[in-house]
Structure formats: structure tokens, C-alpha cells
Amino acid sequence: MNSENDPSEQSGTLYIVATPIGNLEDFSPRAASILSRVSVIAAEDTRHSGRLLQHLGIRKPMMALHDHNERDKAGLVLDKLAASQDVALISDAGTPLISDPGYVLVREARARGFRVSPVPGACALVAALSAAGLPTDRFLFEGFLSAKQGARKAALERLAGESATLVFYESPHRIVDTVREIERVMGAERELVLARELTKTFETFYAGAASRVGDELEADPHGSRGEFVVMVHGVSDAESAMGKVEIDRVLGILLKELPVKKAAKLGAELTGRPKNELYQRALELRVE
Template sequence: MVATPIGNLGDLSDRAREVLATVHRIAAEDTRHSGQLLSRLGIRCPMISLHEHNESDRVGRILACLEAGESIALISDAGTPLISDPGYRFVRAARQAGFEVLAVPGPSSVVAALSVAGLPTDRFFFEGFLPSRSAARRRRLEALASQPHTLVFLEAGRRVAAALDDLARILGSEREGAVCRELTKRFETTRTGRLAELAEWVRADVAQVRGEFVILVGPDSEERAPASASVPDAATLLRMLRAEGLGAKAAARVTARITGESANALYDRAVQEG
């Protein structure tokens, strides 16, 4: 499993270069794209495509190559294979067949973003790409609202503004976040701030919706009131949370955690009140 650059060719390790130059065959997510990389490296090697639409069919063919004594390197279009990229079925099948699978680590947009964002990294939750449709995206974010770790998302430029709007609405406009664009490339940009600020920044600058994005959301740092302090009744608290932009499920879950009332009953009430 060979990690390849996510933008800067200088990030390719000597070991990765050596492996790509010496294996019998390279399985690539896009042979045309990877062919350009190999050409720049001066490497000639037979390639076979392995992507999300043909992986199941190609596994048998690649295993046959391994059984014939060939060595295979798997690469994705950029970064570390299998991280929101194809290859899982192949790796699993290769291991089950008794073949040794080795990692040649290197670039990863997820790790790169975590290293520069200034958000907690001791624990994080990698979600990958959110659903493209807003309703499905909001439902997924409501399910993630209670995660106590830094959240990491991948997003395409054409959807980043809408995704940030939904993140601010569901997770809280004041939640800390970061937008990392075109990491390691010429126009690399990392912007930190509150989610509402980041959404506004992206909308205000058309240049910021071009390229590939990693969006990070810091853990909820809101201080909870001590048990002895006065807490609003469940109905009032539920309305307050809904007014702050939380979805019905998230608001019901938080209210239930604070008041001890039934989350299901609170959810039904939130839906009825709209």
C-alpha cells in the first residue's frame, strides 16, 4: 500500500519511489492519472485499474498475479490508499489468501489537516464525505452531534459552502472549526474560526470554493451548568436548543441528557412544535 503525494511531488518518500520502480505491477485508482505521476518519476510499470466500480471484479485477477509470484503496489489518485478510496476488498482478500500486505506510509490530507488546524488531536472522528443532499447531510450531522471528539470531513469545492452552513446549523454556529484547502499545493489555505464565520468567509470569496477540502470541527467546549444550578425545564430548554439551530434529534438528545427526560418523547415534541 503506497502513499503518493496529495499535491507536492517532493512529499513522495524514497522508499515509495523505490517500491513503485521495482514491483511487477501497479494497481491504480485511475491509470491515466497515475500514469502522469509515474511518467514524472521516470517509472515504467504495467498498471491495472482498481476503483470503486470494478474492485469486486478485479480482486480475483490481482490475486492471480500474486499467486504467480508477482509483487503488486496499490496506489490511489493521491494520498494513502483506502482512506476514503478503494482497496479494502483487495486488502482483505489478499490477507485471507495468505499474502503479506505492507504499508509504505506517507501523505494523507486527513493527517495533514489535523496537524495544522490547531484543534484537539488526541482523539478524532474521521467521517469522510458527507451526503451530497442537504436533508441526508443534516440527518448524518445530527447523528454526529454528540461525538465528543474533533470531527474530520472531506468535501468537494462545489459543496463546501452548503456543508459549512449545515455544520453551523446542526453542530452550533459558535463551534470552532477549520477549513483546509488544496493542502501542499500552490494555493494551500487553512482558515480557522467559528463555523458561522467560516461559512461566511467561503461565501464571500469565490476563490475559496475551488479545489479539494478537509473540514474539521472541534469538540463541543460549552461548559455545562453544575447540578446545583438552575436549569430550564425540558420544554424551555428544547425550544432554546432548536432556536440555536440544532436539529430535532440533537436537541432532544441534549435535553434528555441534562433533564433526564425521555429523548424519544422530547423528539416527538420537537417535531410537533417544528
């Protein structure tokens, strides 16, 4: 229950408004109503969002709020909220803060007691998962993988034994390299589903073993166009448990003859698991 002096009772509301990821008909009447009555709209790209507002027949003052200026611009938004003005935050497509700007603003708005209200709508990762045919009782969203090959490989190695469905966003010019890296790190038979151009005219799903998906993607003349959601089937609990037992068995034998660092290096070669993971486990086994 709000107290009499609660800022949320005396100030504006920050609305977090999801926008379409492709099909403009996915924009909800409530979202359109919110945008039509707020005092100002904070947008990731005002030119891009301006086309959406034009389509909706909405004319409102806009301000740019993106990754490079969010810390500077957040104060302006907070001042408007303090002056009892409602503000809507939108990104180029989908739900703000999901691999998009807004975290700094929302956190600071909440810290100052302002009301922050979500206006749900399209979200690429949820849309992709709903149609992928992969387990959704548990999933791990990792956003965009690193553009650097070494860091991307290290991230995939860290996640290789995860039992939850893995979800990434990927750009068209890196998608083939990412799929091939998944194939190398997690195995050619690991099940993948790629969603491309969701809700748009050329919406496409690629599904199957990692090696087959990679081949299909390379064979498709449109395979490196549009934005992608990459979904990877996690390992089963049984596979995960068996993997840990095998790692301990291998390390147990090696540690009888070798120091920890050498045992981890050789163990990684024998099991295909990341060297850092085996090094940490070898240290634990030494203590035990």
C-alpha cells in the same frame, strides 16, 4: 512466526503505497523504489497515476482498480500474488483506503494469507489536523458527508454532541452548503478549520467561528476551488455532560404530560437537539 506452508512465505506482497496529495516532492524514496520493482501497479485512475510514474521515470504495467470495478478486479490481483508477483496499490492522491478504493482487495488478500505491507506517506486528513490547531488526542473521521441535504443534516445532528474533533472531506461545489449546515446545526460560534489545496501552490486555511468561516469562504473568489478538509472542534466534556442533564430535565417535565413521540418533538424544539436522539432518550427515561 510464519509456518512452512504459510502463503505469505511463498507468494507476492501487496504494497499499499501513499502518493502525494499535491507536491510531488512529498513522494518518499522508499515508495518510488517499491513502484519501480513491483510486477504491476493497481491504480484508481491509470491516466492520472501515469503522469506520476512518468515524472518518476518509472515504466510498469498498470491496471485500473476503482470503486466501480474493485470486486471484479481484486481476483486478478490475488492471482498475481499467488503467482509470487508483487503488486502495488495506489490511489489518485494520498493514502489508499482512506476514502479511496482498496478495502475489498486488502481484506480479501489478508483473508487468503497474503502479505500486505503499508508504504506510508501523504494523507490529507493527517496533514490538515497537524496544522489546524485543534485537539488531536481524539478525532473522528467521517469521510465525505452525503451530497443530499437531508442526509447531510442528519449526519451533522448525530455528531453535534461529539467531544472528539470531527474531520470530513468535502468537494468544492458543496463546501459552502456544508459549512452553512454546520453553522445551523452546531451553532454559529462552533470553531471550524478548513484546509484547501493542501501542499499545493494555493494552500489555504480558514479558521474561526462557523459563521465567520462561511462568510470568509463566500467572499474568497477562490473559495470554491480545490479539495477541502473540514475540521470541527468537538464539544467539551463539561458541555456534553451539561447538555445531557438539560435534556433529561426537559424530557422529564414533558413526559409527565405527553406521550414519548410528542415529548421528543417538543424537546427537540426547546433544546435544539436532534428529534431522534431525544426520542431514544425519552424511551430510556420511560423505562427508568
